[in-house]
Amino acid sequence: MAAAVEIQGLSCRFGGVKALDAVDIRLSPGEVLGLIGPNGSGKTSLFNLLTGHHNPEAGAILLDGLDLAGQSPSQIARFGIARTFQNLRLLRRLSVYENVRAARHACAPLRDAFWLSPAARRQERDSLMNLLDIFGLSEKAQKTPAELTLVQMRHLEIARLLAADPKLVLLDEPAAGMTSAETQAITEVIATHVLPGRSAIVIEHKMQLVAALCPRIAVLNAGRKIADGPTGQVLADSAVRQSYFGAKPC
């Protein structure tokens, strides 16, 4: 079930640096928004605020009308927001299978901490192995993330995100470090398995992926939103080209 998201006047400061300055973004249920901007423009800070990792200085984050600002990361995750990380964040001492399973522990009743029936374990295993299979990781289920390639690690993060069955997905540079062919492949995986039935915000520097997945994009620069609209139109905007690509206005 996709969620409606409304970010109102969101501001965040780290010491003397204003990471976000009164940012407004609205997402309809099922809408996919590309979020672009130069390094340090506040894209990941926005994700950190949306997931409760940092608290906003001002503003509101509404998920289906529910204000998330100031809630703990665990509560926010339970409301249905899941993310991936620009710098991969995997549990390196746990197996690939346990990494994906990490997303399934949150809403389990207390008794599950001490016992899971064989039927429940089998059901969970089947469902998670199917998920790993989608990403070609079922053969690697008992390996550690260190034994995977970069592309497989990115796939594993996305598989973990899907295991939580979120309403809003936040993808932070899912194609970082990938070749053009690998970017094409992950774009197809995201389009087929991640986005259907979910709202999404995608941070990415590779316009190939942004153009393929996001009908609309917003641009941040120095913590401020400088553009928001249909992808083609925003990318043609001279102010955007100047701030992001460094191109001189025609």
Place this chain on the structure above:
Amino acid sequence: MDAFTISVLSNIGLFSFLAISAWVLLICGEISFGQQAYFAIGAYAGGIATAVWQWPFALGVGFGVVLGAVIGGLVAWPTTRLSGMHYAIATLAFAEFVRSCLNVFSYQREVDGYLTGPDGANGFRDIRWAYEAGVEPLGYLGIIAAGLAAVIGLIACMARGRGMAQLRIVGEDPILAGMQGLNVNRIRIAAATLAGGIAALGGALYAHLATYVEPAQFGVMIGVHSLAYGLIGGLGTVFGPILGVLVDIGLLESLRVFSSYRMIVFGGLVALVLILRPRGILDEKTVRRIQAWLRR
């Protein structure tokens, strides 16, 4: 089985409770130098219950376990903000606080014409349930083994459920754990409660075997050893800390060739294992390999 072997095995069993207690916190990402405090709480509470209040043994030990677990949870509550060395120092401070309290704690009542109960630094004598009930050392070794089996069984159930996975996720990356919907503080408090209860169970059993306990027995070195057992034996399985105890007490303390050099050899062993295998002999990778081999 001769008396020496029974004594060594009993010590291995009793120290295993302490080692498992510290291990539970280690896999949850917490370094505790203070699990001897709960061992002492279990020893004193269990001893008071059976020797002073004349409760049945099982009830007395159960009282010690519950008290250790509750205090473990209460101490964890304000320390959830701490991590790493700060948490370690807090646990050490609490353990020394408990030991200092026991040095002045006096609670003696007349039982069968004798004053019985803790008497500050003079200790707590006549915890005589095992002798009065006619339990031989071998029989008491069976009780210790049963208690240890219960703890291992509980950990095994948690490994089949979600409990151990949750502890490991919080231990490895608490920020990610939170973003996966896990309540990190609650899990840390639960781990400390469990660890407190396990250490207290060992303490209660120890008091009834030794019949005499005193605050000086629960010093810092016991806490350091209990932590080192997990680091030597490995963090991948509950058998890791038990392996650590076996190496220390079963090998170094019990074999005469090592006895004079125990602390030197033990310290060197800890350093060597930490250099060669930072997560211990039975680390997560080794345990996964063994499990895969067993599944074949």
